[in-house]
Every structure is written in C-alpha cells, then in structure tokens.
Amino acid sequence: MSNTKELEVLIIGAGPIGIACALECKKRNWNYVVIEKGALTNSLFNYPLNMTFFSTSEKLEIDDIPFISNNPKPSRTEALEYYRRVVTSNDLNINLYETVSGISKSISEFTVKTDKGMYGTKHVIIATGFYDIPNYLNVKGENLPKVMHYYKEAHPFTLQNVAVVGASNSAVDCALEIYRKGGNVTMIVRDDAIGERVKYWVRPDIINRIEEGSIKAYFNSEITEIRKHEITITTPEGPKTLQNDYVIALTGYRPNFEFLANAGITFSKDEKHIPTYNAETMESNVEGLYLAGVICGGMETHKWFIENSRIHAKLIAEHIEKKVS
Incomplete structure (x- = not known):
C-alpha cells in the first residue's frame, strides 16, 4: 500500500523496556517507531499515586542513564519523571494513543495495522507488559x-x-x-x-x-x-x-495472550502459558518477532520486571544487528 510507512523495527509498548529498545535502535541509526495505546509508561502511570518501588533507583535505570531519587526506594512520580526525561532528552520516536489491531507477516516483512495507519517493518518487538487485563x-x-x-x-x-x-x-x-x-x-x-x-x-x-x-x-x-x-x-x-x-x-493481571497468538506466537502447554522465545536472542517462534520484558513470563507475572529484563533490549538489538550486517 502506498500509504504504508516502512521501518526497520517497530516496537509495541512504551514502558521502560520498550523505551530501552528504542534507545538501542537510535544508537544504531535504525528507522524505528514505538507504538503505545496509552500514555507514556502507561502501566506506571496507572499505578497508585503514592506507590513506592521495591527496587532501588539504580536498578530501574535503562542504558546507564542515571536515575536520581530522593529516597532509597523511588516513588511513582519520580519514575514517571525519569522515563519521561529519558524519552524527551533522547528525542525518541514514540507514537502515543495509537492502538495496534493486528500483525501479519509475508515472507520477508511484517505488516502492522493500527487505528491510525499501516506500517511495514522487518522486525517487531512486543513489550506490552501485563497490566491491561485483570484476573x-x-x-x-x-x-x-x-x-x-x-x-x-x-x-x-x-x-x-x-x-x-x-x-x-x-x-x-x-x-x-x-x-x-x-x-x-x-x-x-x-x-x-x-x-x-x-x-x-x-x-x-x-x-x-x-x-x-x-x-x-x-x-x-x-x-x-x-x-x-x-x-x-x-x-x-x-x-x-x-x-x-x-x-x-487486586488479584493480579495477565498478558494479552490473544494478541500474541494472533501474531503467530505459540505457548507452553501448562498453566504458566509462557510464550515461545529464544532466551539468548528474545526472538519468538516467529522469525523477526521478538518479546521483551514481563510479557515473556506468561502467567508468571512476577518472574520478569524492569530490574532483570532491561537486558532484553540489548539482546534483541544485537541479534537484529547480526542479521542486517
């Protein structure tokens, strides 16, 4: 289609891990965009107003950009400010309030349809978290x-x-x-x-x-x-x-499994419902389609969080880099 925007990488989800993926793309001068259906770091925005993180601020940092907090455990407000500054100071390409309705793949390219347009891309990263669907x-x-x-x-x-x-x-x-x-x-x-x-x-x-x-x-x-x-x-x-x-x-939340399944991703057969991916590259069973962040844990939503899934961005970028070089 003539109005399809062509990209190297399309990232779905503008939470901390989606932002980390965008930073890796920007470093490599790739043509990319982040699509987010809500506000920037939408899950964090929807946390309770007075929430305090379990992790210390340095464990919430992405790409070694310092996160300075007034207390050992940063607040929701401080986290929102930190990730907002990371995005604006690095001029990251993020489209907010745009919803992805479908992902399809031809032999060499994905077509990603949203409520605002159509994108053609060689690689898709899904970093949508799990906070949208309650149990x-x-x-x-x-x-x-x-x-x-x-x-x-x-x-x-x-x-x-x-x-x-x-x-x-x-x-x-x-x-x-x-x-x-x-x-x-x-x-x-x-x-x-x-x-x-x-x-x-x-x-x-x-x-x-x-x-x-x-x-x-x-x-x-x-x-x-x-x-x-x-x-x-x-x-x-x-x-x-x-x-x-x-x-x-407050009985917990779950990833949007239907969205992943419609994109061709398979899951473990047990109650954990863990999506299929390579732990060394974060590539799913669909070539060129990657998973990042808490979504990788399926129903084990306590397994991955900002602190231990920041590395996913680098793993994905390094794997894509090998492909395109």
Whole structure:
C-alpha cells in the first residue's frame, strides 16, 4: 500500500523496556517507531499515586542513564519523571494513543495495522507488559459499578466499607492506605497468609494491623457474590455476609495472550502459558518477532520486571544487528 510507512523495527509498548529498545535502535541509526495505546509508561502511570518501588533507583535505570531519587526506594512520580526525561532528552520516536489491531507477516516483512495507519517493518518487538487485563473473580455481581480492579488513591473510600481482595503488594498497599484515610477495610485472601513477596518493610505493618483488629482479614476465603450493599464470602467457618460499599479486587493481571497468538506466537502447554522465545536472542517462534520484558513470563507475572529484563533490549538489538550486517 502506498500509504504504508516502512521501518526497520517497530516496537509495541512504551514502558521502560520498550523505551530501552528504542534507545538501542537510535544508537544504531535504525528507522524505528514505538507504538503505545496509552500514555507514556502507561502501566506506571496507572499505578497508585503514592506507590513506592521495591527496587532501588539504580536498578530501574535503562542504558546507564542515571536515575536520581530522593529516597532509597523511588516513588511513582519520580519514575514517571525519569522515563519521561529519558524519552524527551533522547528525542525518541514514540507514537502515543495509537492502538495496534493486528500483525501479519509475508515472507520477508511484517505488516502492522493500527487505528491510525499501516506500517511495514522487518522486525517487531512486543513489550506490552501485563497490566491491561485483570484476573477477574468471575462471580455474580462483579460487573457492578462498586467493583474495581485498579486502585489509585484512598480518599474516595473514607468512611466506606471496603473489601480488598488479594494479599500481594498492591492489595496490601491499598488496604493500609484506605485504613489510614478512615475507611473500614476487610481483606479477603484466598491463601492462608499475607503474600511472602510483599515488600519487607510493609509486611510487618499489615500483619500488625490485622492482629490488632484495625483491618479485618479472612484467610482461606473467597467472595462468592457481590450485591449493591453487601458481599457473601466463603470462609473455613462457613459462608458470611458482610456490609459493603466497594470491592477492590487486586488479584493480579495477565498478558494479552490473544494478541500474541494472533501474531503467530505459540505457548507452553501448562498453566504458566509462557510464550515461545529464544532466551539468548528474545526472538519468538516467529522469525523477526521478538518479546521483551514481563510479557515473556506468561502467567508468571512476577518472574520478569524492569530490574532483570532491561537486558532484553540489548539482546534483541544485537541479534537484529547480526542479521542486517
């Protein structure tokens, strides 16, 4: 097609790893573009306002560009500023608020269609993360307006009966913040304890709040139905009905497997659903189509994060470089 834009590399996702891939392309003077359906670093932008990272700032750096933080553990605001500065100071070629609708491949080139145009490219890098699709509860009433799968800040929940579902970092941060802003918090936890991966400086806090009764917690329990003013849960002692104004279900998220499958990528046959790729080059089972970042872990969304997947950008660029040289 005459209006198709021709590229060497097209990167899908403008999170930290997508940005790292763009930097590698720019170093090599490749004709590239990053396509992002939301804001720059859209997942980080959608994190809770007061979130603090588990990692220290130097472990969140990309391409050895210094990340200076006021505290040992940087905040969401500091991370947004850092990645924004990396993009603007390096004049990276990023198209925001553009959604990829399909990837198809001929013998030697990919065609990538978006809601704003068409691209022809020899190589595609998918670095889309996993934050867009929640793991749903799949219970009656989950579609009510009072139910949410993302948490931003505590103020709207002051003086409200709030059920927080889950026991990961996000659920614990949410429960503590709402409790301290005057909400009546009940945690519904499928397992028998607060998650071991919860930030080590936060875990004692939530355990102490539960033990003293400031936050109610039902372990080995699940929500079975959500109604306008109450919820029903199963517990080891039997079913219980609780007064409830809001349900915040922070039960994790999953990659867009359908998008990957439609691009021709295959997966492991077990429940982990790990996409097929070469760990040395990050190339998937589709030649010329690469995976980068947390998406490589399939349902194991805790396996890859910024700290240990920054290297993916260099591995991919080095492999493409060998091909084109």
